Amino acid sequence: MKEEFLHFLWQYKLFNKANLTSVKGGVVEVLDSGSYNTNSGPDFLNSKLKIDDQLWVGNVEIHIKSSDWYAHHHEKDKNYDAVILHVVWEHDTNVFMKNNHPLPTVELQRFVQEDVLANYRKLFLKEQRWIPCEKEIGEINSFLLNNWLERLYFERLENKSVVIKELLQKSNNDYEAVLFKLLAKNFGLKVNGAAFLELAQSFDFSVLRKVRFDEEQLLALLFGQAGFLDDEVEDSYYQQLQKEYTYLQHKHRLRAMAKHRFQFFRMRPNNFPTVRIAQLGALYNKYQSLFSSLMDVNRIEDFYNLFTIEVNEFWKTHYTFESESKKSVKRLTKSFIDLLIINTIIPLKFVYEQDRGEVNEEGLLKLIQQLHPEKNSIINKFAELKIKAKNAFKSQALLELKNNYCVNTRCLSCRIGNDLLKK
Structure with missing residues (x-):
């Protein structure tokens, strides 16, 4: 008890x-x-x-x-x-x-009454289950479930906003600088996310502001700070980046990371950290104020257009500095852009609107509902329990439900658990 x-x-x-x-x-x-x-x-x-x-x-x-x-x-x-x-x-x-x-x-x-206690035992005292109510959740009233999932989605945004607010505090409320750090982390995906965030935090964003319109200097800054320009490679483009980075390193007193922080093992070539850094550089070379552009956009197609970028000629024929490959444009895929919108753009938009005292919940819901759901083991298991995620709004809410309620057996704080206990 x-x-x-x-x-x-x-x-x-x-x-x-x-x-x-x-x-x-x-x-x-x-x-x-x-x-x-x-x-x-x-x-x-x-x-x-x-x-x-x-x-x-x-x-x-x-x-x-x-x-x-x-x-x-x-x-x-x-x-x-x-x-x-x-x-x-x-x-x-x-x-x-x-x-x-x-x-x-x-x-x-x-x-x-005994039936209330029986419901309690079903949730808390029975054999180990994936979630406590896995045998009953499929029969939950759809209106109650959808309302609860909406609440859970905004709880998820609130949880994500904690990190964003900490970054804003450290950067004197510089939203453009915080956007860069969040985008960098998500460009690294799950495997290299921590290393990419470390890269973004390894220099003051003011340095990037100064070099962003000089593509060579911008890429020299990013690859140099990531430790990828410390080798001897017989390539004129590589050597030119080395020269630019040596200048920037001396001017801004920069200290490079160790490149072993970035993982290539068992990764598809399009996800190699070198390719993702080249794409991140292309994105910041293209826009003067990326944050303002993203905050003004509400349609999915407009986001796709904003993130339509091309790497430079060298990276069209390379996945690493050391070897040449068949030519490919290496654009950001729609599924990758969707992840950026889910994990970076919408949470940052939520915090920005909070700061301005005008959170447009309906607009944020409309935006997330246009995106495809993530594909992972948690979403697949909910589908087996007759709770299918038709869009990213529902998949995000289900992730919040599983990780912050079901895992910790917080059935008494969950509307689904409340409903089952009251029956």
């Missing part, structure tokens, strides 16, 4: 209200269960009760056992002086207030 479950029972009055009595036999009528308090202090504030026909307004404290009152030292805490009722699962001792009168106590297990 979890105390959280007792909170849930009290909050939603899932007990026999008609015959509720205290352990001393007094009649208890719950007029208002109170406001659930997630901070320190009693569990429910401003509750309104009738105990033996006398009206009481105050706080309610909930424990598994009555003795927990003393185990938690509430008798020494002034915050608990206004408690009017002690709700417990098991009454094992009397609790006295400062006036030496016993605190009215309800032993809740005497008033909870």
Whole structure:
């Protein structure tokens, strides 16, 4: 039995209200269960009760056992002086207030119906499952599910915004600089994401601002900082980049990374870090203010157009500096751009709109709903449970559900879990 479950029972009055009595036999009528308090202090504030026909307004404290009152030292805490009722699962001792009168106590297990407990056991006490409600989730009311998924999606945006706000604080609210760091991380995908973020943070963005319109200097900065210009390669283009980077390194006091931070093993050539750096350089060489351009766009096709770039002639015939390959333009694919929109553009747009005090939730939903869902093991497993993600909005919400609710068995905080427990 979890105390959280007792909170849930009290909050939603899932007990026999008609015959509720205290352990001393007094009649208890719950007029208002109170406001659930997630901070320190009693569990429910401003509750309104009738105990033996006398009206009481105050706080309610909930424990598994009555003795927990003393185990938690509430008798020494002034915050608990206004408690009017002690709700417990098991009454094992009397609790006295400062006036030496016993605190009215309800032993809740005497008033909870077996079907509510059975639902609780299904979610929490059965054999290990992929998610606690995997046998029931497919039958959940679609209206309830869709509303909950919408809430979960914005929770996911809020969680992503924490990192963005930290980056903004470190860069004096320079959105263009933060966009570069976030894009760099996502250009590295899962395998090289950390290394690409390290690259973006290895120099001040003001340096990139100064060189972004000189393609050679821009690529020299990126490849040099990534450690890819430390070798001896018999190629005139490579040697010219080395020369440019030596100049930039001396001028801006730059310190290069070790190139072994970037992984090539078991990667498709189009995802090689060298190719992704060349593409990132092409993107920043093309636009003077990429952040403003992205914030003004709301249509998927316009995003695709913005990210239509071509690498320079050298990278059309190379995947690495060392060897030449068959010519290919190496444009960003729509599926790759979709990932940039999902993981970078929309979260940054959300924070930017928050800063301006005008979050357009409908617009953000409309945008994410136009994108294809991600393909991964979590989304595939939900599909097996009859919860199919038709777009990126739903797949993002399902990822939030699995990772932040199901994994931690937060069924009592989940609308799906609430619905199943109430049945």
